[in-house]
Amino acid sequence: MAAANEASAKPTKxxxxxxxxxxxxxxxxxxxxxxxxxxxxxxxxxxxxxATNSKPxxxxxxxxxxxxxxxxxxAGPSQISKSTKTPEVTEAAPVKDAVLAAVQSQSVPELRDxxxxxxxxxxxxxxxxxxxxxxxxxxxxxxFRLALxxxxxxxxxxxARCIATLNAFKTxxxxxxxxxxxxxxxxxxxxxxxxxxHLVNARPLAVSMGNAIRYLKVEISILDIDLPEQDxxxxxxxxxxxxxxxxxxxxxxxxxxxxxxxIKNGDVILTYAHSSVVQKVLLQAHERxxxxxxxxxxxxxxxxxxxxxxxxRVLFYLxxxxxxxxxxxxxxxxxxxxQCTYLLLPAVGSIIEEVTIVMFxxxxxxxxxxxxxxxxxxxxxxxxxAHSVPVLVCCETHKFSEAVHLDSFNKNELAPTASxxxxxGPDKLRSSDDPNLQIxxxxxxxxxxxxxxxxxxxxGTIPPTSVSxxxxxxxx
Amino acid sequence: MPIAAILxxxxxxxxxxxxxxFELVSALxxxxxxxxxxxxxxISLSAGCDLFVAFVTTFAHESKSFFDLKRELVRxxxxxxxxxxxxxxxxxxxxxxxxxxxxxILTHSHSRVVTHALLHAHKQxxxxxxxxVTEARPLGLGxxxxxxxxxxxxxxxVILDSAVAYAIGKVDLxxxxxxxxVESGGLVNAVGSYQMALIxxxxxxxxxxxxxxxxxxxxFPLSQYDLPTHNDEILSLPTSLSSIRKPAxxxxxxxxxMSDDQVNKNPGVxxxxxxxxxxVFSDIGILTPDGVSLYLVGMxxx
Numbered sequence: 001m002a003a004a005n006e007a008s009a010k011p012t013k014x015x016x017x018x019x020x021x022x023x024x025x026x027x028x029x030x031x032x033x034x035x036x037x038x039x040x041x042x043x044x045x046x047x048x049x050x051a052t053n054s055k056p057x058x059x060x061x062x063x064x065x066x067x068x069x070x071x072x073x074x075a076g077p078s079q080i081s082k083s084t085k086t087p088e089v090t091e092a093a094p095v096k097d098a099v100l101a102a103v104q105s106q107s108v109p110e111l112r113d114x115x116x117x118x119x120x121x122x123x124x125x126x127x128x129x130x131x132x133x134x135x136x137x138x139x140x141x142x143x144f145r146l147a148l149x150x151x152x153x154x155x156x157x158x159x160a161r162c163i164a165t166l167n168a169f170k171t172x173x174x175x176x177x178x179x180x181x182x183x184x185x186x187x188x189x190x191x192x193x194x195x196x197x198h199l200v201n202a203r204p205l206a207v208s209m210g211n212a213i214r215y216l217k218v219e220i221s222i223l224d225i226d227l228p229e230q231d232x233x234x235x236x237x238x239x240x241x242x243x244x245x246x247x248x249x250x251x252x253x254x255x256x257x258x259x260x261x262x263i264k265n266g267d268v269i270l271t272y273a274h275s276s277v278v279q280k281v282l283l284q285a286h287e288r289x290x291x292x293x294x295x296x297x298x299x300x301x302x303x304x305x306x307x308x309x310x311x312x313r314v315l316f317y318l319x320x321x322x323x324x325x326x327x328x329x330x331x332x333x334x335x336x337x338x339q340c341t342y343l344l345l346p347a348v349g350s351i352i353e354e355v356t357i358v359m360f361x362x363x364x365x366x367x368x369x370x371x372x373x374x375x376x377x378x379x380x381x382x383x384x385x386a387h388s389v390p391v392l393v394c395c396e397t398h399k400f401s402e403a404v405h406l407d408s409f410n411k412n413e414l415a416p417t418a419s420x421x422x423x424x425g426p427d428k429l430r431s432s433d434d435p436n437l438q439i440x441x442x443x444x445x446x447x448x449x450x451x452x453x454x455x456x457x458x459x460g461t462i463p464p465t466s467v468s469x470x471x472x473x474x475x476x
Numbered sequence: 477m478p479i480a481a482i483l484x485x486x487x488x489x490x491x492x493x494x495x496x497x498f499e500l501v502s503a504l505x506x507x508x509x510x511x512x513x514x515x516x517x518x519i520s521l522s523a524g525c526d527l528f529v530a531f532v533t534t535f536a537h538e539s540k541s542f543f544d545l546k547r548e549l550v551r552x553x554x555x556x557x558x559x560x561x562x563x564x565x566x567x568x569x570x571x572x573x574x575x576x577x578x579x580x581i582l583t584h585s586h587s588r589v590v591t592h593a594l595l596h597a598h599k600q601x602x603x604x605x606x607x608x609v610t611e612a613r614p615l616g617l618g619x620x621x622x623x624x625x626x627x628x629x630x631x632x633x634v635i636l637d638s639a640v641a642y643a644i645g646k647v648d649l650x651x652x653x654x655x656x657x658v659e660s661g662g663l664v665n666a667v668g669s670y671q672m673a674l675i676x677x678x679x680x681x682x683x684x685x686x687x688x689x690x691x692x693x694x695x696f697p698l699s700q701y702d703l704p705t706h707n708d709e710i711l712s713l714p715t716s717l718s719s720i721r722k723p724a725x726x727x728x729x730x731x732x733x734m735s736d737d738q739v740n741k742n743p744g745v746x747x748x749x750x751x752x753x754x755x756v757f758s759d760i761g762i763l764t765p766d767g768v769s770l771y772l773v774g775m776x777x778x
Binding site: 357390392454459460462465466468469470 | 694702769770772
């Protein structure tokens with residue numbers, strides 16, 4: 001069951017990518033570029049009237065005002081909108097300047113010139129459309145497909161993305177042939193860099209992916225130069241498998257045990273959105289006969305909580321069958337099956353009093369103990385703190401991040417605008433095309449360490465203040 | 477108790493017939509399990525056992541044969557026990573600078589490390605201070621502390637457990653011992669410590685915990701009811717009111733003291749949260765609660 005979740009790395013979701021390129025032999029650069037342009041157009045079309053207009057031309061026609069402050073040099077195309085916006089532009093400027101350096105360091109420079117209609121949050125990351133224009137080398141089809149899956153949010157979650165990336169790199173390494181007059185340990189890196197760049201273009205790297213890639217690079221660089229190519233490739237693939245096993249699979253098992261011990265009979269566990277780790281913890285605790293109920297809080301834009309809910313329901317049905325066979329329907333039904341309540345973020349305040357433990361997953365955990373996780377987490381944690389409910393964050397150490405951000409404005413991502421769970425409301429707003437209306441859907445937020453009771457990792461349950469003492473080597 | 481456990485496990489190694497590390501560690505674990513089963517309060521015992529097992533498993537050895545390794549482990553175990561006996565003196569000397577002259581100290585129940593530290597400050601430190609000690613119902617161990625301090629010539633008064641808030645205004649610092657210091661940086665100690673810490677926090681009086689480093693324990697209680705000592709009987713409410721023999725109780729017990737049954741529904745230890753603790757004094761130094769967790773993570777996860 002647990003493995004099934006991780007296997008979501010494979011495109012099992014309903015809307016598979018429109019055109020997965022079959023492993024094709026060799027394309028010329030121009031051909032490849034043309035193909036990618038075509039793919040992108042198809043993708044952009046699929047996204048409908050999203051404000052994420054990927055083509056610069058389209059951005060110009062529809063959302064004239066949106067580009068006005070992307071660069072101070074650009075003159076406002078419409079007098080009215082410019083005059084109304086002047087104060088905000090001046091306000092935005094320092095923020096922009098402050099983050100400019102960070103943006104420049106982590107993404108390609110041209111992204112700066114694009115906005116998605118967000119004045120201050122234009123640095124949050126944008127749909128990447130010009131992947132081919134800055135390609136530095138040949139792109140492997142596996143990476144191409146993965147990038148599409150990332151940008152379409154078919155693979156989400158730090159663990160799933162990390163596993164998918166590593167598996168894709170395994171394919172890349174297997175298909176790689178060292179050119180003459182060079183060695184694998186020197187050349188493979190230069191071959192991988194554009195592949196990584198393409199993934200970053202599709203969606204900013206998850207911290208887990210960054211750590212895994214760093215690990216892979218170290219492994220490549222320390223390869224013996226005299227090792228035969230096939231042996232070197234096999235050894236790398238084995239290292240990758242070991243990384244997935246040690247840092248994700250086994251780590252998850254340990255976390256399941258450790259966090260499961262904290263669940264007592266009669267507990268009411270509140271979780272937010274969907275985390276593969278939390279899901280495993282709850283399912284295992286349930287399998288071990290703990291009797292508890294789960295409240296799943298959820299929120300737009302992704303409404304991932306429904307995923308958690310579905311997985312528990314499946315279990316519920318399975319149990320139903322077993323129970324039916326055992327002819328103890330009523331008594332066991334009452335005790336077995338995880339009782340789930342599904343609600344949206346605004347309702348959390350009403351039920352927080354009932355909750356005994358709050359459990360989250362995380363995108364990453366910073367060295368200062370702050371947790372970077374799905375937008376809305378900080379809110380739930382704050383509320384739990386106010387009601388003295390312990391907040392547990394389940395996070396493997398491979399997601400630990402050396403970087404420390406002080407707030408969630410510094411670095412964030414925007415949710416895909418054409419999400420499959422889109423409701424009418426905001427889309428209607430968007431289509432009304434009001435130049436003064438902008439929609440902001442950040443993907444993540446930052447929960448300060450003071451609102452977190454403990455972080456459950458594979459090295460044990462630690463207070464957020466101790467994150468920095470977990471040896472970095474564990475996650476790297 | 478943790479030291480006794482370490483001694484017992486050292487003994488176990490000396491007599492063990494284990495031929496491999498794996499056998500030895502599993503023998504140690506089952507030995508530790510046996511010890512834990514035979515005590516009502518396994519917390520401090522577990523701390524000692526875990527520490528020793530972790531030490532054995534991570535022990536870097538160069539010995540050629542397993543027999544040599546076992547002998548070395550036994551030697552190290554005995555060495556540790558010998559060193560551990562000095563940890564109370566270390567804590568006592570660390571604490572010396574934190575006791576101002578003419579101060580009033582509040583302590584809870586009886587703790588060997590606290591009495592040792594107070595006697596040290598009185599004799600070697602030539603500090604003049606007076607002590608309030610709580611009675612610590614139901615065992616009344618506070619009276620033991622009282623007797624020791626009075627015998628040493630330290631002015632001391634026993635106060636009711638319920639009089640802590642009343643007394644806190646006259647108190648300069650609070651000193652408590654500990655069953656265990658846990659991974660959150662919090663403290664497990666005789667029941668009443670938590671409320672004492674809460675009161676001290678509210679009154680802005682420093683709350684110092686004294687703990688030998690072998691009492692550091694890898695455990696992360698989320699609440700009082702997450703402690704291993706908690707069971708269903710503690711704080712249980714009567715299921716039916718008819719089972720309470722009210723008139724009978726009054727007549728046979730005119731002094732209004734609790735019956736054994738009533739006492740048994742009460743916890744023996746409680747968990748003090750780390751944000752209430754000012755400093756933890758241990759033989760490895762003076763730590764903040766955060767420092768304790770850093771130390772524990774470094775020791776066991778490193």
